[in-house]
Amino acid sequence: MTLTIESRGLVKRFGAKTALDGLDLQVEPGQVVAVLGPNGAGKTTFVRSVATLLLPDEGTLRVNGHDTRDEAAQVRRTIGLAGQFAAVEQALTGRENLEMVARLHGRSKRQARADTAEILELFDLTADGDRLVRGYSGGMKRKLDLGASLVSAPRLLLLDEPTTGLDPRSRLDLWDAIDALVERGTDVLLTTQYLDEADRLAHRIVIIDQGVAVASGTPDELKRRVGGKVLEVHVRERADVHTIAALLGRAGGVEPHVDEATRCVSVGAAGDEDAVHWLIAGMRAIEGSGVELADIGLREPSLDEVFLALTARRGTEPGVTAAPELAETGAETA
């Protein structure tokens, strides 16, 4: 079987800065993979490498069976790229933008027109197709950009932070659009800083930090490693945070995190604990403590917490590079 993406020991340096530090990552066909990481983790460098825009300094990178160094032209025939900014021209109409990209792909005028109509329909932009993009909302521009990366019907779609900067409504809208593509059978590699986005869209999440993959697995597998939903308790008096932390610590979650400045204690549920049960258990633990509470709530673990949990296990010794599969990673870094 030809892997969609096969990255082995990928190293990319920009001057003294090492953006990718021996990245191993394999993507099988039929998958939506999210590369999750903080700013500067190497996400964009990886996507640009896959898109043949950057040559690796070391290691190999094959996309749909072709080497990005020696067979860039073949790779380019199989990919579509939607970068961090909507790369659509404001002074052209939506239709003109798409038709031009289709023509550059070598489609005939007629075919380009037909492909464009199909894409506009797919993204619910038909009514706005003849308006200048200048008048589009941020969400519409992103959808049009996504459409431009799809006119060639690529086997692999590369999305670099597709929803950064969008309002919540447009974000949901774009997620639906990406879902529709996945149903059509397009493989997707997307990068994101948001855990919920990776969770919503991807079959597999690869967490990268400082240019290496630190963990990989299905969203559920990763959550089990990090702990489940986080119970957050805000108290009125600063001195009470430690009382609450001690009580919650006995309720069965992971180690409580105390933030005195915001008078908040947060505790993640143990791996397999159901969210509702965890909330009830937590509330029982602090019931009758006499502490005056300001607020109590349940939320998704933040990316920071995921990182803390995973990078803490990774250790600080140099040269530890995580293998792409969860089991191997666990064994190697345990």
Add this chain to the structure above:
Amino acid sequence: MTATATTPVTTASVPAPTGTGLLAGTGLLAVRAVKIFLRRPELVVLSVVQMSAIMLTFRYIFGGAIGTSQGLHYVDYSVPGFITAGVLFQTLGTAMGIAEDLEGGFIDRLRSMPFPSAAVLTGRVLADTGILAFILAITTGVGFAVGFRLHASVLGGLAAFGLCLVFGLAFSWVFITVGLYAQNVKVVQSVSMIVFVVTFASSAYVPAESMPGWLRAFAEHQPVTAMADSVRALTLGDRSRALLGHDPSYFVGRSLIWTAAILLVFAALGTARFRRRS
């Protein structure tokens, strides 16, 4: 999220794209750039106003003080110079266009597509030379309106105009290179100061002989002077020998050598920078 099927389904029945050719790609991208220019009327107006303002300032404010020399009005001396300098101010837009496309991610998209990426540059040069012809025609019209007269044959005038377009072609490559290195519009804007210096320290507005020695040495040996003098010689006809000391062919020859050198160097530099995958 439901589990996925492991067998890929083809997205559509169309075959994988082969990408268009260099010529077709150049054409498509040139049409795009021209459309963008025409749909931003503020750019057209700005270009024309900028050049006319410089011309009117010199014609009516400084022109009186500069006066006439050897029976030639300053307007006849200076308009060919303004038009030559205008070539640089206009092709500066090439650097802006490239920087905008780099910043906006459009060039990333184009380079990840299966067609000759050189078309991105050649398309831009073709479009900007076309735009230059349009703007220079208007500027020439303004020149005639403020009193410029052709003292040579119409053919000489047309040759001068064509020469300006050839200069523009070469400077487009200079500014493509600038845009590729600058990578963003703000840096390009700061580079534009150099255009002021280079055009003012030339014979475009006033004769180099009137400048102090060190500046004169620079002015007499830089390409804008060679270009301005060749355009001037072609429009002055017989008078050029008396005023400038040489026949038009001397100036045209010199300016074409400069043009060829600039074109070769910057087309190579720009293309190399564009191809680099790092």
